[in-house]
Amino acid sequence: MNLKTLLASAAILTTLPFASFADSASNKALVLEALENTLLAGDVDAVDQYFATDIIQHNPMFANGIEAQKGVVGFLAGSGNFKADYLRVIADDDLVAVHARYEGFGPTPVIGFDVFRVENGKIAEHWDNLIEEQSVNPSGRSQVDGATEITDRDLTEENKAKVEDFLTRALMNHEQIDFSQYINTTNYLQHNPQVADGLDGFGAFMAEMAKQGISMDYTEVHQVIGEGNFVLALSEGTLGEAATAFCDLFRLEGGLIVEH
Numbered sequence: 001m002n003l004k005t006l007l008a009s010a011a012i013l014t015t016l017p018f019a020s021f022a023d024s025a026s027n028k029a030l031v032l033e034a035l036e037n038t039l040l041a042g043d044v045d046a047v048d049q050y051f052a053t054d055i056i057q058h059n060p061m062f063a064n065g066i067e068a069q070k071g072v073v074g075f076l077a078g079s080g081n082f083k084a085d086y087l088r089v090i091a092d093d094d095l096v097a098v099h100a101r102y103e104g105f106g107p108t109p110v111i112g113f114d115v116f117r118v119e120n121g122k123i124a125e126h127w128d129n130l131i132e133e134q135s136v137n138p139s140g141r142s143q144v145d146g147a148t149e150i151t152d153r154d155l156t157e158e159n160k161a162k163v164e165d166f167l168t169r170a171l172m173n174h175e176q177i178d179f180s181q182y183i184n185t186t187n188y189l190q191h192n193p194q195v196a197d198g199l200d201g202f203g204a205f206m207a208e209m210a211k212q213g214i215s216m217d218y219t220e221v222h223q224v225i226g227e228g229n230f231v232l233a234l235s236e237g238t239l240g241e242a243a244t245a246f247c248d249l250f251r252l253e254g255g256l257i258v259e260h
Contacts, residue, residue: 038073153228160225
């Protein structure tokens with residue numbers, strides 16, 4: 001998605017009469033402007049304008065502090081081939097989450113989720129999770145295609161609660177739930193590279209994992225970030241025996257998950 005289009009959309013939302021919407025939109029606009037004027041422009045000098053001096057960094061490869069952030073921008077600028085396509089950007093109060101496709105981190109493009117926390121008009125904290133771009137899944141869907149329009153902002157809190165309850169009951173507690181209370185059983189689109197559409201696709205994937213002796217366990221849901229019909233959950237757990245950070249982006253319609 002064109003970054004200028006995203007910036008324009010965020011600017012329009014700041015005129016809304018609801019304070020929470022306006023605050024979220026202002027933070028979204030700030031993050032998008034920061035990405036454009038630092039990472040995409042390769043401008044190290046602009047980092048001071050957008051990032052806090054003591055920025056907290058959760059990427060294990062980078063240190064805290066603004067000098068490390070300048071180092072990231074300088075490194076990407078020096079590579080000469082960094083590109084970013086921001087597909088979805090959702091803002092929830094002081095948190096802004098970006099779903100993107102990046103080129104220039106290595107020989108293979110990566111798909112990533114970046115989460116920024118804004119404080120006093122600057123980016124004060126950053127989390128991310130990156131995975132190499134993979135071929136389409138059994139249903140022919142990529143990791144990034146699908147719907148992008150944000151709707152139903154008045155249902156944000158309901159949708160966040162629905163997702164958190166689903167993750168807690170189904171993937172943390174492993175309860176025998178009625179999936180139809182959470183997922184649209186006739187229209188469930190899947191973007192996980194290994195999973196086909198529908199509950200049958202998810203069931204087949206889990207059965208194959210069990211056959212191979214691989215379990216997927218969520219132990220804690222750390223953050224649930226939502227804007228309207230999109231909800232991003234950042235969770236911790238294990239995949240097999242490996243400690244794993246899970247990023248799940250859901251789209252909801254009519255109170256049910258229709259895309260993941």
